Amino acid sequence: MTASSAPESVPLLDLKGVRKSFLGRTVLEHVDLRVMPGQIITLIGPNGGGKSTLVRIALGLMKPDHGTVHQAPDLTIGYMPQKLVIDPLMPLPAERFLRLRPGVRKEEARDALATVGIEKIAETPVQALSGGEFQRLLLARALLRNPRLLVLDEPVQGVDLSGQVALYRLIGNLRNRLGCGVLMISHDLHLVMSATDEVVCLNGHVCCSGTPHTVKQDPAYLRLFGSEADALALYTHDHTHDHHHDHDHKAHAHDA
Known part of the structure; x- marks a missing residue:
């Protein structure tokens, strides 16, 4: 398997103003999401917050009621189901x-x-x-x-703690080796915060987004996750490899 040669300035996925309702209930409202080559983005949020719906829309399996969904030309996607x-x-x-x-x-x-x-x-x-x-x-x-884009729905489900650490490390190594983008869904706040470049906190709308360090201090994030979020002070996002897309930090590759 070889690294992707896709232009790094072209988003793999670009969703703008996405809205989706079911039986009169709004599940997503004004959601923007962009995934660049070589970037790991993780969707977090409560059950029913719209994460799976957003991924289905991003994959083209479901149409939004409003908004736009653009995939890079000839985008190949590897999907890992929950x-x-x-x-x-x-x-x-x-x-x-x-x-x-x-x-x-x-x-x-x-x-x-x-x-x-x-x-x-x-x-x-x-x-x-x-x-x-x-x-x-x-x-x-x-x-x-x-694939140029990996979409992973709860990739560490049913795995013990040491296995979760190893899997997240593997995902980071695959990103480095293949140059692919990664879009993950996760309920695990602790480990995923140290395994991602950008976090998008979703609860029907984007509550907050940014680097893990930024998000874990955001009042909206703290209100949503409460005391569970406090433990994240024990974790840091330690990166040492360079990204060529626009980020306010650099990331480190770790051996699997």
Whole structure:
């Protein structure tokens, strides 16, 4: 898998003034969202705050009632779903799971497994994988198209704390290696704040956005998350790699 050669000044995703309602209930109102190449953006917010709806709109799976959605020309997207249920009685090795996607060759599947560090479980049944291994398998699946944009819905769900740290580190390394943009949804305030470039706090509208350091001091963020937000003082966003898009900080690559 090779780094993207997309012009870094062109947004991968650019949503402006997005509004969406269901049965008269407004779920999103005046939402702007932009993802640049090489940028990790994380959507946080309460359940029902509109995060999943916004991602569906960004992916083109749902149309907004109002606003505009622009994707970069020929944008390839790798999507990692929040949940994927597999029949526990169906014998399905990890490599074969990846090859269920039409056109995927054995070599491509093996390469994707190696990229996320689980090449040794290629012949292991999916049902026997640990939580962390299964999440990495879903991430490998998202990488099969050599995407310019990764969209990850709760990528560390069902993984223990040390596994979560490793997965977020892996996601950062993939961004560095591939030059792709990353749009994540997360409910985990602590770890994700140290694994992202920009945070967008969503509760029907954008309550606040910016670098993790900026957002965790924003009154709107503190009102929304209350005492849970206080613990974030223990975490910092330590970066050392350079971004070539417009940011007010630089980020560091960490080894997986």
